[in-house]
Amino acid sequence: MNIGESIFYGVGVGPGDPELITLKAARIIRNADIVCYIINVNGESVAKNIALDVLADSKKAQVTLPIEISMSIGRTDINKAYDNASIEILSSLREGKNVAFLCEGDPLFFGSFIYLMDRISEQQECKIIPGITSVNAASAQLTTPLTILSEDMAIISSRSTDEKILATLSAYDTVAILKAGPQLPRLTKLLQTASRDDETQYIEYATHKNERIVKDLSLLSDNKGPYFSLLLITRKEREYRCD
Numbered sequence: 001m002n003i004g005e006s007i008f009y010g011v012g013v014g015p016g017d018p019e020l021i022t023l024k025a026a027r028i029i030r031n032a033d034i035v036c037y038i039i040n041v042n043g044e045s046v047a048k049n050i051a052l053d054v055l056a057d058s059k060k061a062q063v064t065l066p067i068e069i070s071m072s073i074g075r076t077d078i079n080k081a082y083d084n085a086s087i088e089i090l091s092s093l094r095e096g097k098n099v100a101f102l103c104e105g106d107p108l109f110f111g112s113f114i115y116l117m118d119r120i121s122e123q124q125e126c127k128i129i130p131g132i133t134s135v136n137a138a139s140a141q142l143t144t145p146l147t148i149l150s151e152d153m154a155i156i157s158s159r160s161t162d163e164k165i166l167a168t169l170s171a172y173d174t175v176a177i178l179k180a181g182p183q184l185p186r187l188t189k190l191l192q193t194a195s196r197d198d199e200t201q202y203i204e205y206a207t208h209k210n211e212r213i214v215k216d217l218s219l220l221s222d223n224k225g226p227y228f229s230l231l232l233i234t235r236k237e238r239e240y241r242c243d
């Protein structure tokens with residue numbers, strides 16, 4: 001049931017480099033009545049920072065609606081925060097305002113937009129503007145193809161169990177492990193166990209100004225990295241040219 005014509009947009013702003021925001025995303029952000037984004041306890045928003053130039057260009061009278069979600073709180077409190085945010089967003093939509101929710105990368109790829117869409121889509125129209133994901137950005141920055149010919153690929157979170165990560169490393173040619181930084185020492189050991197440590201590249205803040213790439217896993221030693229990091233594991237021997 002849609003009340004009025006207003007739309008709740010999930011807008012992907014890409015992995016970090018503002019030039020990787022699509023033209024469509026920029027247009028939707030500029031024209032939105034209300035721009036929403038997640039902030040941490042310090043009031044910082046990765047998605048908003050990526051879109052700063054676009055926001056500076058926005059129509060006047062644009063309202064911003066930051067939603068504070070601290071990942072350190074429990075799932076019950078996170079759910080409560082999404083409940084409250086969706087009530088606020090729905091009330092703006094019912095006033096006939098279009099709302100653009102900025103999402104780092106792509107909104108439907110591990111994006112916080114998903115939890116709001118789940119609460120709003122039955123009552124109000126939601127539209128998605130896709131963004132370049134962190135996995136695509138990592139592949140580009142590392143100049144490493146994700147998949148070739150018959151290779152297959154899995155994406156897994158570092159929060160998965162050891163058993164699941166080892167099984168994935170054994171079953172798939174290419175594996176991207178997200179949320180890698182905080183779990184790096186554990187992941188390094190798992191990659192060694194799976195004999196895939198020498199097929200692994202690490203990247204943090206892909207396409208941001210402070211991007212860091214490590215191609216030799218042994219150089220990471222026991223250090224942890226930031227949340228915005230991932231490991232990309234690809235076969236050493238790859239069939240670039242098949243007959």
Ligand SMILES: C[S@@+](CC[C@H](N)C(=O)[O-])C[C@H]1O[C@@H](n2cnc3c(N)ncnc32)[C@H](O)[C@@H]1O
Binds near residue numbers: 016104138180
């Ligand atoms: C909640 S997920 C969001 C994914 C995002 N929606 C996307 O499309 O890539 C957050 C995880 O994505 C990965 N990530 C997001 N942006 C990144 C970047 N610029 N560089 C490296 N990893 C990134 C990290 O693994 C991080 O822990």
